[in-house]
Amino acid sequence: MFNKEKPVEAIVDRDKCIKCQQCVEICPADYLEFVDDRIKAVDNSYFGCLQCGHCMIKCPEECIEIKGEAISGEDLIVITDSLPGFDPVNTLFHKRRSIRKFKTREVSDEVMEKILTAASTAPMGVPPSEVKVLVINGAEKVQEFAEELVDMYDKTIKAMNPLVLNIAKPFIGLNSHKMFSEFVIPLGKLTVEARKQGRDVLFYNAPAVIIFYGTEITDKEDPVIASTYAQIAAETLGLGTCIIGSVAPLLTQNRALRDKYGILKGEKPATAFVLGYPEISFNKGIKRRFKAVNYR
Numbered sequence: 001m002f003n004k005e006k007p008v009e010a011i012v013d014r015d016k017c018i019k020c021q022q023c024v025e026i027c028p029a030d031y032l033e034f035v036d037d038r039i040k041a042v043d044n045s046y047f048g049c050l051q052c053g054h055c056m057i058k059c060p061e062e063c064i065e066i067k068g069e070a071i072s073g074e075d076l077i078v079i080t081d082s083l084p085g086f087d088p089v090n091t092l093f094h095k096r097r098s099i100r101k102f103k104t105r106e107v108s109d110e111v112m113e114k115i116l117t118a119a120s121t122a123p124m125g126v127p128p129s130e131v132k133v134l135v136i137n138g139a140e141k142v143q144e145f146a147e148e149l150v151d152m153y154d155k156t157i158k159a160m161n162p163l164v165l166n167i168a169k170p171f172i173g174l175n176s177h178k179m180f181s182e183f184v185i186p187l188g189k190l191t192v193e194a195r196k197q198g199r200d201v202l203f204y205n206a207p208a209v210i211i212f213y214g215t216e217i218t219d220k221e222d223p224v225i226a227s228t229y230a231q232i233a234a235e236t237l238g239l240g241t242c243i244i245g246s247v248a249p250l251l252t253q254n255r256a257l258r259d260k261y262g263i264l265k266g267e268k269p270a271t272a273f274v275l276g277y278p279e280i281s282f283n284k285g286i287k288r289r290f291k292a293v294n295y296r
């Protein structure tokens with residue numbers, strides 16, 4: 001049984017069950033079966049219950065409860081609103097732009113909570129979620145964090161001088177070498193120099209930064225997907241965001257900084273974005289295309 005921490009129980013109210021077996025059909029893990037005229041958990045299932053909750057959602061009588069590490073009957077919610085439809089969502093996607101100029105207005109705890117509640121609905125490799133979120137909210141705290149990261153950036157680029165990079169070339173490969181020497185290091189230098197001049201080109205003076213990271217056993221995609229959901233949710237609340245690619249690698253390198261911000265040993269910083277009310281707005285978009293879409 002692949003139960004991460006706490007064993008999962010499937011509780012069926014047999015008095016209410018109408019034996020429609022929709023729970024069995026919907027279960028992606030083959031964890032439920034209908035035998036001896038009743039629904040029950042498979043004794044030796046492949047990997048136990050995934051805790052996705054699909055059976056609870058699907059049951060017309062609400063008579064099945066999955067009680068697990070982070071799920072119970074109380075988590076079932078009734079959704080009555082209709083979906084927004086393709087066009088408004090497509091417009092949102094086309095209007096979203098990375099924002100690098102923010103008003104000084106802070107992001108309230110209520111708004112932050114809304115964003116994170118929405119983002120927590122993101123799919124995950126194996127429920128329950130292994131995603132953790134670090135919220136740095138308030139201009140002063142963001143600037144303290146920026147100072148710490150830029151200091152780290154400075155040390156990193158000094159350590160990666162051209163000689164070291166050339167020695168590392170056979171080990172890191174040509175592409176990584178090019179990426180470091182032509183992008184990461186120049187960007188680091190720009191960031192450090194700008195900070196000395198009082199310009200924040202790391203966080204763009206945003207009032208908040210959100211970092212998504214995962215526990216030791218997280219799927220590496222999970223925090224990234226959750227972060228994308230959060231960015232979209234933020235957008236619908238009139239906020240702007242910009243992913244900051246250097247945060248996760250810099251945090252990963254620095255044990256002291258991870259300790260300071262409560263990121264435990266073995267946990268993996270994955271992605272981060274800045275967040276705030278945009279100083280600018282766009283009413284045009286840019287047509288984009290994937291590098292390739294292959295149909296077979």
Ligand SMILES: Cc1cc2nc3c(=O)[nH]c(=O)nc-3n(C[C@H](O)[C@H](O)[C@H](O)COP(=O)(O)O)c2cc1C
Nearest residue numbers: 096097098099100201202242243244245246247271
């Ligand atoms: C993995 C990743 C890392 C990024 N890191 C940064 C960053 O450090 N600083 C920044 O200003 N923008 C960063 N961005 C934002 C991109 O520059 C931006 O998405 C791209 O220019 C396209 O613009 P758009 O988001 O407005 O469509 C990052 C985006 C991604 C996906």
